[in-house]
Amino acid sequence: MRPVFKPEQHGSAIINSALSDAQTTQVMLGGLSLHQVAQVLDAEVLTGEDQLDQTVKSACCSDLMSDVLAFVHERALLLTGIANANVIRTAQMLDLGCLVFVRGKRPDEATIAMARELGVVLLSVNKTMFVSAGLLYQAGLRGSPMKWSSREGGAQ
């Protein structure tokens, strides 16, 4: 029989298979630790191995840094296919704690060193942006609240 999918179980039910009870509780309280993010995405940790206990409460996907600068209103995790110094600077301006480079992208060593100095956690993932976002959503992470000029919106 096909399982009935109830929205209220969304955060907890599915991740039970991948995460422990303690981790599940954390998701239900809102957010994932970066350690969990790395685990769910099977990511390579490029910087910030010692900062993986930090929690992110929301995420967004974009390859356009101006969109990120325009719409992201809180400390969020950013999934992006752009891996250059400008992205690290964007993270610094917005106090984004973690960048996830999708499609196996990784910045050059100088850029990685800059991120390390600024305390930005960098992860590299061998998955598409769509699949990465889907896995994080499935694990309980939700969209960063956004507002844009012509249309009012909240991302969930």
Added chain:
Amino acid sequence: MPHDVYLVDQGDYANAGSVSAHIKKRLLALGIDKALVRRVAIASFEAEMNLVIHSFGGKMELDVTDAAITLEAYDKGPGISNVELAKMEGFSTADEEVRSRGFGAGMGLPNIARVSDHFVLASRPGVGTLMVITFTLHPEHKEENKA
């Protein structure tokens, strides 16, 4: 109160953002509210990227008084032929290389207008562009005045 002047070079993508990073640090050190500093940093970064991407090089100035934080960005050209068009969301003259870097989406000027309290842009083709971006400082924006 601080009055800083910074040079921004044309096409210097490797250092693009370093001026804004400095400005952000400076404002935080002055004890200005983090949310306001974030708004200034967004405007500053967009203005700085504009100088790097579109101008022949220019300068940025940060001016802080008790009443306001003012950012000025001005360049040596080439100037904007249609300012109203340039301010529209989604309009951009940036090329593919800029877009591949994650910029040039036509969001820069609208972003600056959105996060600032007052934004003036004046430009003349062949001469240059001047932006004055102002953020009103209220007493509660100083960390020391917070309860």
